[in-house]
Amino acid sequence: MGCCIFAAMAAIGPRVALVLTWLFTTLVDRAFTGVLLPLLGLILLPWTTLGFVFAYAPVAGVHGVGWLVVLIGLLLDLSSYGGGARSRR
Template identity: 80%
Template sequence: MGCCVFAATAAIGPRVALVLAWLFTNVVDRAFTGRVLPFLGLLFVPWTTLAYVFAYAPVVGVRGIGWFVVLIGLLLDMSSYGGGARSRR
């Protein structure tokens, strides 16, 4: 059930999903040590940060297909920045 709620809020927006996950679960705290890096991720690369939080496993970290998920998040962030630059021209 938690995964479905996580996916549904991600459809609304990565920043909303990340803030809700940070406030109501401990998945962000498990994936990152400290608060600075997830906050910077929230501001600048929200899809990548959300993908990293989703792909992180507590004992082993991010491995295998998890890095592919993080790469998809990075591509989504890059496309959103590129799309914004294109629309301004």
């Protein structure tokens, strides 16, 4: 059920999904200490931050397939920046 809610939120947009996750769960607080890094992630790299939040395990951190999720998020962020630059030309 959690995956369905995550997929529905991510379809709306990564920033909305991250804000809702931050407000209604403890996943963001569990993955990050402090507010600055997730706030910067929300502004600059929302897909990467969202992937890190969902891939983070409290005991072991991010490992294995979790890094693949974070990498896919980074590629989505970079492609959104690259696509925007190409469409402006």
